[in-house]
Amino acid sequence: MKKNISALMAALTLVSAIEAVPANAAESDYLLHSTFEDGTEKWSSRGTGSVSVARVTGISRSGECSLKASSRASAWNGATVELGSDFQAGQDYAFSAYVMNEE
Numbered sequence: 001m002k003k004n005i006s007a008l009m010a011a012l013t014l015v016s017a018i019e020a021v022p023a024n025a026a027e028s029d030y031l032l033h034s035t036f037e038d039g040t041e042k043w044s045s046r047g048t049g050s051v052s053v054a055r056v057t058g059i060s061r062s063g064e065c066s067l068k069a070s071s072r073a074s075a076w077n078g079a080t081v082e083l084g085s086d087f088q089a090g091q092d093y094a095f096s097a098y099v100m101n102e103e
Contacts, residue, residue: 031086031093036065043067047077061098 034041036055045051050071060066069078087093 032081032083034067034081035063036060036067037063040067041081043079043081045069045077046080047072047074049073049077051077053079059100066100 034043036043040053040055043053045053051069051073052071053067053069055065056068057064057066067079072078
């Protein structure tokens with residue numbers, strides 16, 4: 001099982017929060033929770049060429065920061081994060097994200 005997830009579809013430009021929990025978990029049981037308040041966390045660029053990700057301020061759902069993917073050459077370029085060993089094949093997980101496309 002490949003342990004990478006593209007940061008929500010090919011149209012990703014700005015993300016202000018990402019959360020992943022087991023489908024039946026309480027809200028405090030996050031396996032992945034990114035706010036970008038302390039940097040890009042474990043997120044990196046996905047794609048070839050000059051695509052890049054950076055922590056930016058000024059646009060966010062909550063807090064001060066977001067993750068911005070820029071210089072995307074193809075629709076599938078964007079941001080990616082490696083899923084940890086807490087994610088198991090065959091299990092159900094719920095993901096939510098707040099995404100903004102500036103195009």
